[in-house]
Amino acid sequence: MENNATSPLIVDIPATQLIPNAANPRKTVGDVTELAASIKAQGLQQQLLVTPAGQDTDGKPLYRIVIGHRRYQACIKAGMTMIPCTVRHLTDREEREIMLIENTQRADLTPIEEADGYQGLLDLGASIDELADKTGRSTSFVRRRIKIAGIPQATRAKAKDFSQLTLSQLDALAEFSDDPKTQARLAEKAESNDWRWELENARDHKRMNQWRRAADEYITANHLHAIKVKNLWTGMEGYGATHAPNTSKPFAESWEEYLRHGGDPASIILTTADSGYGWAEPAAPKDTEENTKETERLKAIAAKERERKAKVREYTATSNRLRREWIRTHSTEWTGQQMRDAIQTLARLETIGTGTYLPTGLDANQRDQMITAYNQISGKPLPDEKKNPKEGLYHLDTPANLNELRRRADKPGQELRQLTLVMLARQEARITPETWDGTGYGTNLKTTAIYYQALAWLGHQPSTNEQQALAGNLTATKDNDQQ
Template sequence: METNTTSPLIMDIPATQLIPNAANPRKTVGDVSELAASIKAQGLQQQLLVTPAGQDTDGKPLYRIVIGHRRYQACIKAGMTMIPCTVRHLTDREEREIMLVENTQRADLTPIEEADGYQGLLDLGASIDELADKTGRSTSFVRRRIKIAGIPQATREKAKDFSQLTLSQLDALAEFADDPKTQARLAEKAESNDWRWELENARDHKRMNQWRQAADEYITANHLHAIKVKNLWTDMDGYGATHAPTTSKPFAESWEEYLNNGGNPASVILTTENSGYGWAEPATPKDPANTAEVERLKAITAKERERKAKLREYAATSYKLRAEWIRKTSADWTGQQMRDAIQTLARLETIGTGTYLPNGLDANQRDQMITAYNQISGKPLPDEKKNPKEGTYHLDTTANLNELRRRADKPGQELRQLTLVMLARQEARITPETWDGTGYGSTLKTTAIYYQALAWLGYQPNSSEQNAINGSLTTRKDQQ
């Protein structure tokens, strides 16, 4: 039967001659029991939109569903053999556009379904501007979806249920489009407690690769003498202790600061197999009689430096994850959750776990508490940094204390602010040494109780954190 795009035809079509659309962005229709019961009682209230799709083996016309996949499944469940449809001749691109526009108006369309819908239209020649215009989205929104549509099938299969990943998780996976192995590993962890830990490490690794690439380019461009060594912390014959630049700023900036501050331009650049960077200055001649003992002590020192570097890295990463989680979830904590957490935190503050009752925070720890509060609350206090020139030697200033009290006085906010402050007090006590059992302000016993308080609020430690709480990083078991 002839139809055209300007005069759609409404007709009853046998259910056996209707076929689902493989390009439909919405991959699952969900439970249609209630809709089927409604259709059985009242009939189908809105026709399906279909387009001719050739013939079956018996020569009967087939029609491909464009809009109404859920209604179609409900009709089948309701026992309907003839289904009312609106028939229109459509191009592949028109089909996809109609399905995408219709489905983007549904709240249950997942981000990846929408993303794949955009990508399908791009493949047919649509532009990002056209897609944004037709769906009522911004171009930045569409571009964001296109990025996650690029996640390959091999990566998607690594997740237990890829269709249920959140938009933030999909965005994170899309960050690693140029690193399939990392992307696949992250997909495997997306539905586990290790997700945030793995993501943070992957981002750090990516950032470090970019840092190292820039360092290599600078070293080559400036003809600096560089050699590879097995261990950055092991001194070489003829050279003194290693200087290791911070990775928070470019290698070039650290090297130039070193030279400007009187550093020796004859220093040799050191790189390691695990991509560590540093430099060593020429040393004064050694006393041959003491060489063996000096080398033995240096080897011990080198191993200890490496251990402490890993300890600092763990402490920084674990703190960052806790702070980020607290900042993002604190607005959703219930009163009961906060009361349970405060009870646990109050125990740490008043009874503790050691031989003596807990001490209060010293001046530096109070500064760290204010800094931690600023990070976990997301709303910095007036005095964020020390400024001796202006008389700000510590951060527990009158302005900060007044602001804390003002926030606690706001209706409905006292419990939440008290929880944040008590969390910040514990964060101020945790240092890298906490994790190896030599900490002063906080031990593994007190940290384990702190994690119990976090658990009342909904925090779930990843496997690395749980292992550290259990003592995996300790060197003195009696300090646990």
């Protein structure tokens, strides 16, 4: 990489003739106070690497810093006017390579700084294989960083401090390179409590767009009768209630399953402006005339309630998933005091509660839900993960699972953590859509708020959506209660 025609020179260069390198991957040098004090007391122990950069307006030679930006700032702070430098003639690509390799070896770069460094070299003609070889990284590592480098400046500007985003956040933003609006909205939320919620919704929306495209292709290819409606849940004259497909599997699979179980092929496919999908089958003729106005009023109330319940189910699934994911990823960080505080709050829920009567234990189905929740939040599934009636496994509180739970709790240093996880799982088992809409038995918004207090002791911060749900924005309205 060195220019063979000119050997490196070590000279003292006036500080005023040294200029920072705009292509330096490392954008900030941090606090140089201690380094400046060391240089003032002992002198500069390692010279800077610079390359000729033309002349200033007075004809004096200028030198661009390649390695040593932090030392340069410390020398200035220490009052040095002449700074020892090694002078080398370098191409733009050589400069960038040296700076990137130097900074990656020192682990000085943030993920986005490193990503931009790779991209700069790609722009100068380097290949991914070359970059991997020179920096000692894998090609997959380099590709991952380059994908991050593609996040546009307009999106970066939306974050309060983009340079401090974690690698996982940057990877998540890069997922939405084909959707600038969503990417920008996520960047705004990256440093807030709503980040995980917004990301989950964005991923669901992206997945649903793919699901809808496949559904449209299937509907067209099979010549199914489809119409647009304003509201998926509003009944249509001559048709029964809407059947909503399970979006965890393709529309085609749900429709064909419906037909296999006796569904009417004459059912009409319904879609909405906001891309809701369903179908309604022809209703049997009615013998008596109905009060049309009253019927329509009741239909509207029923449709509104079905829509509300669908939103509650969607919220419950998302909040359950995000809470459990948070517990699983943070449980190893909890301190003993945090866990003791949480257990005290959870014990209150289990023993005293908030209602007229003392709390009861979990029924058989809730115990199954508890084991499922424990498997999700612990990250280490118990032996019997699923019910299997064919093998005589009707519930999950099996001797094998109980013995394994006790074995884990008996491990030195693990009893407190395992007890915390089990008590959290017990509460997770109780939270259902009915909890959030105010119709649940045993577990309601009051008890759930106390559960969230236990999570707060462990460091969890609820998103705006969770705060609103705890405040009752998903509960049934008076009109719905009168049905």
